[in-house]
Amino acid sequence: MSRKVIRKAVRAPEGAFDYQRKVPPLPRIGPFQERLNTLLEENELRGRRERLRMTRIHDLLVREGFEGSYDAVRRYAARWKLERRKDAGEGVTAFMPLMCRPGEAYQFDWTHEDVEIAGAPMRVKVAHMRLCASRAVYVRAYPRESQEMLFDEHARGFAFFGGVPGRGI
Structure with missing residues (x-):
């Protein structure tokens, strides 16, 4: 004005x-x-x-x-x-919440982290597994990024959660 x-x-x-x-x-x-x-x-x-x-x-x-x-x-x-x-945008919903039934799905990813082990700096690969329904997390660090890391994380994660979800994301 x-x-x-x-x-x-x-x-x-x-x-x-x-x-x-x-x-x-x-x-x-x-x-x-x-x-x-x-x-x-x-x-x-x-x-x-x-x-x-x-x-x-x-x-x-x-x-x-x-x-x-x-x-x-x-x-x-x-x-x-x-x-x-x-x-x-008329009549369109902008947000759709992600809803999963228990045991329906899990998410898997990995990251690189810099840590100090026995006084020496080292880069480790950290695998993350999360259940979609409960958001429960299992995390484990590995010295190398390899197929063995992937298989081991899945086996240990499923054992930790007590079963295998229906699908992986």
């Missing part, structure tokens, strides 16, 4: 001032709004690597006579993208 509007609101008796802008003015973009919409739509259809940056879109509009700022184009593009997401 402008200072003028705020001054009116401060000076008005309590509850007497009501200001709501119906449509935000686009004094510079107005005449180029259709062209900008076209450029943004074409840009959305391009592959990720071929997409134009907003600075390039602004340059194209300037060549066609646009006198507005880059920030005006950037703000308009952000609102345009937000509106398209709202339109596309």
